[in-house]
Amino acid sequence: MKLIITGTTPSKKNSRINTRSGRSFPSKRFSDWEKTALPELKKQFQGLNVTDYPISLTIIFFNADKRRHDLDNQSSSILDTLVKASVIEDDNQNKIDCLTLQYGGVDKESPRAEVFIDD
Numbered sequence: 001m002k003l004i005i006t007g008t009t010p011s012k013k014n015s016r017i018n019t020r021s022g023r024s025f026p027s028k029r030f031s032d033w034e035k036t037a038l039p040e041l042k043k044q045f046q047g048l049n050v051t052d053y054p055i056s057l058t059i060i061f062f063n064a065d066k067r068r069h070d071l072d073n074q075s076s077s078i079l080d081t082l083v084k085a086s087v088i089e090d091d092n093q094n095k096i097d098c099l100t101l102q103y104g105g106v107d108k109e110s111p112r113a114e115v116f117i118d119d
Contacts, residue, residue: 001117003044003087005037008063008111011073012080034081041085050088052119054097062104064111071101078113088117 010029026034059078063069079091089095104114 001048003041003115003117005040005078005081005113005115006111007033007036008065008069009033009061009074009077009113011070012077013073030077033077034084037081038085041081041087045085045087050117050119053089053095054093055088055095056098056100056118057096058100058102058116058118060102060104060114060116062107062110062112062114064106064108066106071103074113075099075101078115082115 010027010033012026012030057079059075061069061071061074079096082088083091
């Protein structure tokens with residue numbers, strides 16, 4: 001199964017911290033990206049169901065520019081969003097036994113993350 005999330009995936013880890021409470025909040029950039037990613041995933045995943053765990057995931061990132069992006073930070077954003085969109089139950093090792101990350105290059109016209117789910 002292939003899912004596509006448009007836009008350059010921002011890091012969820014670059015968050016804001018409330019100095020009074022110590023709580024961290026995702027950055028505005030991540031929150032804005034997630035607002036579009038969730039409906040995209042739900043629409044593409046509609047009627048499908050992952051039940052045969054553990055699964056293997058391959059994520060290929062195509063960024064809009066040559067700026068440095070950390071694949072591990074980008075993958076955390078994707079995994080958390082897949083869980084939030086109910087595409088996968090959880091992102092722990094009991095559910096995902098193989099995770100492959102790949103940089104696909106620069107695509108100024110169509111930055112995206114391509115997610116391949118294999119069970």
